[in-house]
Amino acid sequence: MNIQNFYKNRNQIVSGHLNELKEAFSLTSDEKKIIYSYRENICNQCPVKTQNVCDSKKWINPKTKELKYFHKEGFIKGCGCRLSAKQKAYNARCPAGFWGGEETMIRNSISNV
């Protein structure tokens, strides 16, 4: 991740790392555990993932899941984030749109009951 992206996303980065720490001390709510697990499962099946990183040297077509190692129209670049923290950041979203916004969806579905 370059310094501009780091500055732009600093709140998410701090939130993700704090939530990683909370999880290590078993302070994570059941709702959040479900969301983290959901995001982790998606990333684990994604070809952009390299070890624990959303690899910024890879581009993916979100519709076809085709992978490239160079920019091409319709392809999204990996964000370069450390995934175990990004998956736990409140407002984080997958750059390819595979996950994100789950907490809002859960809250909206609860308020509509």
Ligand code: SF4
């Ligand atoms: S954040 Fe999105 S693009 Fe990156 S590895 Fe996870 S699912 Fe793939």
